[in-house]
Amino acid sequence: MTLLHKPATAAEAVRLLAADPDARPLAGGATLVAMMNADLARPSALVALRHVASLATISRAADGTSRIGAMRRHRETVHESDLRGAQRIVALAAARIANPTVRNMGTIGGSIAFADPAADYPAALVAADAVVEIVGPQGTRELTAEAFFVDWYATALRPGEIVAAVRLPPGPLGAVARYDKLVRVTGDFAIASVAVVAVVRDGAFAALRLAVGGCGPRPVRVAEAEALLVGARPGSPRIAEAAAALGAACDPVDDVRASAAYRRRVVPRMVAHALGTLLAPEARAA
Amino acid sequence: MRIEDSFEVAAPIEHVWAAIVDPVVIGACLPGCRSIETLGPTSYRAVVGVELGPIKALFNLQVELREQRPPSFVATVTRGEEGTRASTLQAESTLRLEAIDGGTRVAYASDVALVGRLGKFGLGVMRKKAESLGRSFAETFRARITQAGAA
Amino acid sequence: MTTQDVTLQINGRAHRLAVRLDTTLLTVLREGLALTGAKRGCNQGVCGACTVLLDGRPVRGCLTLAHDAEDRAITTIEGLGAEPNPVQAALAEAGAVQCGFCTPGMVMAATAFLRDHPAPSLEAVREGLSGNLCRCSGYRKVVEAVHRAGGGAP
Numbered sequence: 200m201t202l203l204h205k206p207a208t209a210a211e212a213v214r215l216l217a218a219d220p221d222a223r224p225l226a227g228g229a230t231l232v233a234m235m236n237a238d239l240a241r242p243s244a245l246v247a248l249r250h251v252a253s254l255a256t257i258s259r260a261a262d263g264t265s266r267i268g269a270m271r272r273h274r275e276t277v278h279e280s281d282l283r284g285a286q287r288i289v290a291l292a293a294a295r296i297a298n299p300t301v302r303n304m305g306t307i308g309g310s311i312a313f314a315d316p317a318a319d320y321p322a323a324l325v326a327a328d329a330v331v332e333i334v335g336p337q338g339t340r341e342l343t344a345e346a347f348f349v350d351w352y353a354t355a356l357r358p359g360e361i362v363a364a365v366r367l368p369p370g371p372l373g374a375v376a377r378y379d380k381l382v383r384v385t386g387d388f389a390i391a392s393v394a395v396v397a398v399v400r401d402g403a404f405a406a407l408r409l410a411v412g413g414c415g416p417r418p419v420r421v422a423e424a425e426a427l428l429v430g431a432r433p434g435s436p437r438i439a440e441a442a443a444a445l446g447a448a449c450d451p452v453d454d455v456r457a458s459a460a461y462r463r464r465v466v467p468r469m470v471a472h473a474l475g476t477l478l479a480p481e482a483r484a485a
Numbered sequence: 486m487r488i489e490d491s492f493e494v495a496a497p498i499e500h501v502w503a504a505i506v507d508p509v510v511i512g513a514c515l516p517g518c519r520s521i522e523t524l525g526p527t528s529y530r531a532v533v534g535v536e537l538g539p540i541k542a543l544f545n546l547q548v549e550l551r552e553q554r555p556p557s558f559v560a561t562v563t564r565g566e567e568g569t570r571a572s573t574l575q576a577e578s579t580l581r582l583e584a585i586d587g588g589t590r591v592a593y594a595s596d597v598a599l600v601g602r603l604g605k606f607g608l609g610v611m612r613k614k615a616e617s618l619g620r621s622f623a624e625t626f627r628a629r630i631t632q633a634g635a636a
Numbered sequence: 637m638t639t640q641d642v643t644l645q646i647n648g649r650a651h652r653l654a655v656r657l658d659t660t661l662l663t664v665l666r667e668g669l670a671l672t673g674a675k676r677g678c679n680q681g682v683c684g685a686c687t688v689l690l691d692g693r694p695v696r697g698c699l700t701l702a703h704d705a706e707d708r709a710i711t712t713i714e715g716l717g718a719e720p721n722p723v724q725a726a727l728a729e730a731g732a733v734q735c736g737f738c739t740p741g742m743v744m745a746a747t748a749f750l751r752d753h754p755a756p757s758l759e760a761v762r763e764g765l766s767g768n769l770c771r772c773s774g775y776r777k778v779v780e781a782v783h784r785a786g787g788g789a790p
Contacts, residue, residue: 202657203703232699238602298767352538452609
């Protein structure tokens with residue numbers, strides 16, 4: 200019996216996983232091995248995805264869509280020059296994950312499959328309007344990032360399925376990205392995070408997507424708040440209104456990092472700060 | 486960790502009481518309950534599976550009724566373990582029934598202590614899980630009672 | 637629990653060992669091969685005391701499964717050579733060692749960091765070593781020593 204399988208193709212990986220319900224896919228190991236060390240996971244066998252070449256590539260389509268293979272390490276995503284405009288949000292989030300050593304190990308597919316709500320990718324992928332490509336025993340399918348994250352540590356992945364890639368649309372022309380993360384210490388998981396992709400034209404928001412991380416079972420996005428912000432200028436009361444709406448939509452927990460009450464208070468301030476800074480970048484420099 | 490919540494059922498308090506002290510009904514409404522058996526007049530054994538993301542735990546629980554005042558109050562003590570004692574659980578719980586306009590309000594409170602591997606996962610998320618199990622129980626229970634009433 | 641043979645390339649030498657699926661590279665190094673430079677601190681990937689190089693890049697020894705390290709070049713602090721390297725020399729000179737438990741991990745992370753970031757700023761050194769905790773909280777001298785080893789002004 201093989202303990203650690205080394206399939207060369209995604210189809211073979213999926214076949215191995217489907218054949219043994221207690222087998223688990225192994226990506227970078229940064230989460231799964233920590234869970235095994237803590238006796239929280241006891242897989243019967245592992246299917247290492249490191250040898251599947253198709254999972255490790257990044258590509259950019261003619262229309263500007265970027266496709267990040269599931270096995271791309273955080274270190275690679277941080278420095279990915281193919282990620283432009285709105286897509287930068289994913290590189291900015293990757294740069295805030297843990298520390299350089301863990302970024303050498305962890306992968307985007309492994310991270311989102313674990314779906315820790317306090318991790319950096321979920322909110323960034325929702326803000327980027329990303330699509331998750333999934334491969335499983337029944338073939339391939341895709342889901343929006345919003346549909347992919349379903350609950351605390353739970354995704355829409357079915358047994359035997361793995362993340363194949365994350366696809367980032369080019370986003371609106373002229374979009375800029377901002378990722379703010381409130382932490383106790385650099386490299387920790389977020390107390391709360393705010394990912395924004397926005398187009399600012401003539402001093403006002405022309406388009407915007409915003410997601411809050413670490414404050415609920417899944418990234419928090421409020422479409423009405425985004426609609427409210429289109430046309431908003433610096434100092435507009437609609438910014439505070441939208442920020443309050445995001446705070447109200449959060450469903451945070453008490454944990455070692457912060458209380459739920461603190462998170463509810465801090466999220467509107469973080470959102471308003473991120474929006475204000477995007478509208479007046481010169482204020483940030485000052 | 487203290488879990489508190491309440492729900493309302495459109496049935497008379499006597500019906501709700503009869504159901505909520507019936508292990509068969511409880512077993513059928515509790516999400517993840519694999520089996521429940523009566524050990525004596527005041528004790529039960531239940532096997533309950535709980536999933537939290539990638540973690541799957543199977544709890545072997547022993548429930549003792551400490552106090553019963555029909556049709557409005559039950560106090561129980563639950564002790565158990567999962568994963569060959571990888572985690573142990575102890576809970577002191579109360580259940581209060583109150584006749585209200587159009588039915589019954591069921592209020593429950595539970596002080597849960599979880600020690601061991603699952604304790605490492607963080608109480609915040611555990612609380613959310615417990616709350617969602619509670620809501621799911623309430624929905625199933627409500628549907629069962631009102632269907633039985635309608636039949 | 638079932639074991640299976642793996643061949644690990646450690647410090648330029650091949651070692652064949654029978655290991656379980658859940659055995660980490662750190663456990664193999666310390667308990668199988670008596671290479672005790674890498675330390676087991678948290679065993680959760682937080683502290684960095686177990687840092688080793690995998691194909692030249694620092695990784696957590698405690699989060700790397702031995703079976704998954706099979707075709708990769710593993711370098712531990714024992715493999716850096718008999719003479720202190722510039723990082724080790726600078727740490728010693730600065731007195732940047734208190735209890736010493738975090739030091740091997742710091743040396744591995746710093747050695748790889750300076751190879752990729754010549755003449756870094758103090759801030760860059762702090763970021764580069766942010767995955768290595770020192771429970772004695774002796775960070776200041778560690779950061780200064782690595783900065784100096786990288787050619788930064790004292």
